Amino acid sequence: MNMSMSRVSILSVLTLILGVGIMTFVTSSSLLAMFTQAVVYAISALGVGFLLRQNGLVSFGHALFFGAAGYGMGVILQLEWMSAEAAIFAVLGGLAVMGFLMGLVIVRVPGIAFGMLTLAIGQMAYLLATRATGMTGGTDGMSVAWPNEVFGFSQSVLLKPAVLFMIAWVLMVVVTYILLWVIRTRFGAITEAIRDNEERARFIGITTTVPRSLIFAISGVVTGIAGLLSSFNTGFVSPENLHWSVSAITLLMVVVGGFKRPVGPIVGAIVYFLFKDLLGEYATHSNAIFGAALIAVIVFSPDGITGAIERAFKGKKPAGAAHQPISH
Amino acid sequence: MLTINLFNGLVYGALLIVMSSGLALIYGLRRVVNFAHGALYMLGAYLGYTVAIHSNFWVALVAAPAIMAVVGVLLDRYGFRLLQDREPLNVMLVTFGLLLILEDLVVAIWGKGNYSIFTPELLNFSVNLFGHDLPAYRIAVLFMGIAVAVGLTLWLRLSRIGLFVRAASTEPVTTSMQGVNTDVLSAGVVGLGSALAGLAGVVAGPFLSLSPHMSSDVLIDSFVVVVIGGLGSLAGAFIAAILLGMMQALGAVYLPGVSVLLPFLFMIAVLIWRPSGLMGSRT
Numbered sequence: 001m002n003m004s005m006s007r008v009s010i011l012s013v014l015t016l017i018l019g020v021g022i023m024t025f026v027t028s029s030s031l032l033a034m035f036t037q038a039v040v041y042a043i044s045a046l047g048v049g050f051l052l053r054q055n056g057l058v059s060f061g062h063a064l065f066f067g068a069a070g071y072g073m074g075v076i077l078q079l080e081w082m083s084a085e086a087a088i089f090a091v092l093g094g095l096a097v098m099g100f101l102m103g104l105v106i107v108r109v110p111g112i113a114f115g116m117l118t119l120a121i122g123q124m125a126y127l128l129a130t131r132a133t134g135m136t137g138g139t140d141g142m143s144v145a146w147p148n149e150v151f152g153f154s155q156s157v158l159l160k161p162a163v164l165f166m167i168a169w170v171l172m173v174v175v176t177y178i179l180l181w182v183i184r185t186r187f188g189a190i191t192e193a194i195r196d197n198e199e200r201a202r203f204i205g206i207t208t209t210v211p212r213s214l215i216f217a218i219s220g221v222v223t224g225i226a227g228l229l230s231s232f233n234t235g236f237v238s239p240e241n242l243h244w245s246v247s248a249i250t251l252l253m254v255v256v257g258g259f260k261r262p263v264g265p266i267v268g269a270i271v272y273f274l275f276k277d278l279l280g281e282y283a284t285h286s287n288a289i290f291g292a293a294l295i296a297v298i299v300f301s302p303d304g305i306t307g308a309i310e311r312a313f314k315g316k317k318p319a320g321a322a323h324q325p326i327s328h
Numbered sequence: 329m330l331t332i333n334l335f336n337g338l339v340y341g342a343l344l345i346v347m348s349s350g351l352a353l354i355y356g357l358r359r360v361v362n363f364a365h366g367a368l369y370m371l372g373a374y375l376g377y378t379v380a381i382h383s384n385f386w387v388a389l390v391a392a393p394a395i396m397a398v399v400g401v402l403l404d405r406y407g408f409r410l411l412q413d414r415e416p417l418n419v420m421l422v423t424f425g426l427l428l429i430l431e432d433l434v435v436a437i438w439g440k441g442n443y444s445i446f447t448p449e450l451l452n453f454s455v456n457l458f459g460h461d462l463p464a465y466r467i468a469v470l471f472m473g474i475a476v477a478v479g480l481t482l483w484l485r486l487s488r489i490g491l492f493v494r495a496a497s498t499e500p501v502t503t504s505m506q507g508v509n510t511d512v513l514s515a516g517v518v519g520l521g522s523a524l525a526g527l528a529g530v531v532a533g534p535f536l537s538l539s540p541h542m543s544s545d546v547l548i549d550s551f552v553v554v555v556i557g558g559l560g561s562l563a564g565a566f567i568a569a570i571l572l573g574m575m576q577a578l579g580a581v582y583l584p585g586v587s588v589l590l591p592f593l594f595m596i597a598v599l600i601w602r603p604s605g606l607m608g609s610r611t
Binding site: 110112113128285288290302 | 420591599
């Protein structure tokens with residue numbers, strides 16, 4: 001059912017070329033900034049979608065990882081503990097450890113309570129960030145003091161809209177590639193077996209908590225990458241990044257895009273931002289419109305846009321049809 | 329200071345009892361985690377506000393829950409009932425979409441400002457208890473919470489419909505085979521749960537202000553309560569609600585820095601110890 005890794009590689013290269021095309025031919029910097037934001041959210045949604053696809057667990061608290069990445073980076077850079085390059089890996093490593101330890105506790109909670117639990121933990125982090133004055137600045141947030149040079153490139157180059165877009169795009173493709181690879185490994189198969197029937201998996205001798213916690217950690221790191229990108233883009237992090245509405249919007253993208261396909265979240269994020277741009281003046285009621293869209297998608301196509309497309313193509317293209325939308 | 333805090337903790341616990349018993353009832357019958365519950369609470373509060381302005385608090389106290397009951401019945405008939413064969417996850421996300429719509433609806437009608445429902449004249453005085461002046465209104469809220477808890481328990485344990493509700497919560501198919509119309513029953517229970525959310529909203533009006541944020545604040549606390557208590561367990565929800573109120577009260581006195589975190593830390597501790605909550609059945 002899954003296409004082979006070589007086909008994934010070809011599609012990834014094509015997607016990269018598409019990114020170069022967008023970077024070259026889209027000259028409006030506001031449009032590029034919007035695309036960049038969409039791609040950042042797409043990465044964030046990839047993390048949430050990966051958790052849902054591999055573990056069958058819905059997270060309402062992934063803003064925790066999104067915001068914690070920004071705060072972690074901000075604090076390390078402010079205290080000048082290490083170079084920015086090292087800090088990036090330290091933050092992602094820290095998120096991985098945090099995600100794994102959290103996972104050990106919370107993945108054992110039955111599916112539905114898991115959503116409520118992640119919501120509560122995420123909101124706890126939000127409250128903590130608003131209350132904690134001092135370096136992190138409470139409700140005002142803190143600036144993330146990226147140095148003038150990162151990986152040998154000067155900030156003025158990296159922050160050009162086209163370059164920033166390309167960085168985000170490449171990261172998105174790389175993350176997708178890695179996730180698609182993980183799904184195809186033995187580890188990926190084990191987690192799917194646990195997702196489909198935890199008891200059965202235990203009976204055939206698979207330990208279930210550790211693989212599920214690892215998935216949770218990976219998904220947190222992916223969302224953390226988006227948080228780092230966002231902090232680089234804006235140079236700023238605030239409790240708003242941790243608020244549960246961030247988690248909720250990300251989850252909305254995942255569901256609308258379709259979580260059965262690993263690339264569904266990307267489709268969802270792109271559709272979300274296109275819609276948001278189109279709605280423009282109705283933006284004050286965008287939440288209601290997205291809420292209605294969410295309900296419509298779940299009622300009429302529970303596997304999202306990618307699922308609907310896949311069904312439309314069924315017969316003609318049985319395998320991998322849902323990967324088409326990525327090259328829109 | 330401590331007495332006042334403990335008292336306020338109990339009052340908030342009573343409010344959470346009303347909120348979370350609605351959540352637990354709906355979960356019990358429909359296996360739906362109702363994210364829209366916070367929005368129903370908010371809608372109840374704002375409706376109560378408008379009714380209270382045009383007539384008085386007591387009319388609002390009856391009217392808002394009544395309107396929310398109708399909303400709840402419709403929600404079950406045209407929402408949960410049609411989606412009952414879907415995965416619980418999907419239905420949960422539908423209620424989440426509903427939350428987004430209802431929150432926007434409230435902002436569209438009432439705006440983003442903060443409101444407050446005036447304390448009714450009848451209860452606008454203080455009672456001296458244990459050497460402190462305690463507002464009579466809050467004492468009344470406390471008693472209302474107890475009345476809801478006792479009333480629901482007696483109803484479920486002693487009445488015939490209560491028996492049906494308990495039966496349908498554990499074995500919906502068998503119950504309907506025995507001739508109980510579970511669809512009507514569910515509509516009634518979702519209506520009751522929504523009415524309780526509306527009641528909580530009106531009652532909270534005079535001492536927690538009405539704002540667009542009110543739904544998520546209470547929703548998250550109610551979720552913590554039902555998760556600690558065990559999903560679908562009423563008794564668990566009652567205990568957890570009071571514990572949570574107490575914890576916030578005592579936390580504010582002894583651990584002011586981390587008092588907002590206590591409920592979450594307690595929830596995490598409970599879930600490590602018992603993944604299905606204090607009174608939840610292991611499934």
